[in-house]
């Protein structure tokens with residue numbers, strides 16, 4: 001989109017058109033485009049209609065506020081989910097910083113949460129259209145600067161908190177490789193040198209070796225989706241601390257250096273939340289559940305008794321079969337299983353292809369969980385709680 005169209009879109013002149021477009025049934029249809037082009041210049045008509053469909057599509061990810069925000073497709077894809085942004089903003093506020101510089105603010109979803117948390121925000125964005133939208137989204141509550149972080153880094157005062165959510169898109173699509181970050185990993189990690197309060201939003205797959213010893217990393221999952229690794233540095237960050245955080249529940253679990261003992265499969269099985277797995281908190285979770293591992297390197301836990309936990313999905317173990325297709329096919333047939341879910345860990349099989357080969361037919365529903373054990377691979381028949 002051209003900058004002049006973006007500037008028009010956020011102006012008072014466009015507001016009634018945006019309101020009208022929100023009621024347009026199919027804003028992406030050719031019919032709508034034709035009708036709107038009779039009333040507005042082509043690029044303005046297209047911008048209004050695109051905005052209406054982006055807003056509708058973004059409500060699922062960003063909540064009802066999306067229907068009032070100015071959006072771009074990339075910006076929505078890269079935006080932080082509101083519950084995660086709120087957590088980050090609250091932590092910045094609790095750290096006592098004078099304000100936060102959001103370096104690479106995108107459409108400003110994190111910055112919005114920071115404003116809501118009462119923080120003074122300076123938001124920097126190099127893409128002029130995105131910056132125009134961020135300024136409109138943040139209103140008078142934040143200062144938006146159009147510019148390159150690499151040029152502005154000397155301007156950021158040490159007493160301000162810094163947040164960086166680097167862009168992770170390459171010509172190959174979305175990437176979590178630090179070599180693909182914009183701004184570069186050198187620039188981004190330079191802010192986390194411990195001299196100021198800083199938070200870097202990183203891909204959950206970030207290798208531990210890239211995390212500085214003085215920093216604290218929180219792997220965050222939202223409704224079970226692992227969304228980021230937040231590296232915190234400066235005052236309040238526990239050196240070397242790694243933890244899992246579940247939003248919106250707000251529950252947090254610290255990783256320990258303990259090893260995970262392996263034990264026999266009991267009556268219950270737990271599948272830890274991906275944030276627990278990535279942060280290395282599985283042994284800590286096992287300790288709270290009085291559970292053991294199933295096999296070395298396999299992130300399932302087992303116990304004789306069930307203890308409800310937000311950090312894992314619990315399954316009751318109903319039966320235990322050898323992992324042999326012939327036996328599994330016979331079991332599926334005898335139990336008249338027509339709807340079959342297959343979960344697996346550390347077993348080289350395509351669950352969808354296996355399901356087809358097991359030819360499920362009948363009224364019953366079942367879940368099979370395939371896993372190695374020290375005594376060989378097994379298929380556990382489980383029931384989700």
Ligand SMILES: C[S@@+](CC[C@H](N)C(=O)[O-])C[C@H]1O[C@@H](n2cnc3c(N)ncnc32)[C@H](O)[C@@H]1O
Pocket residue numbers: 075078079080081103104105106107108109110111124125126127130147148149150165166167168182183
């Ligand atoms: C992942 S998005 C930020 C999303 C934001 N946290 C949110 O929740 O809405 C990263 C943004 O950084 C901007 N960016 C990348 N490199 C930059 C640079 N060197 N200077 C300023 N902005 C930059 C990109 O244009 C992009 O909009």
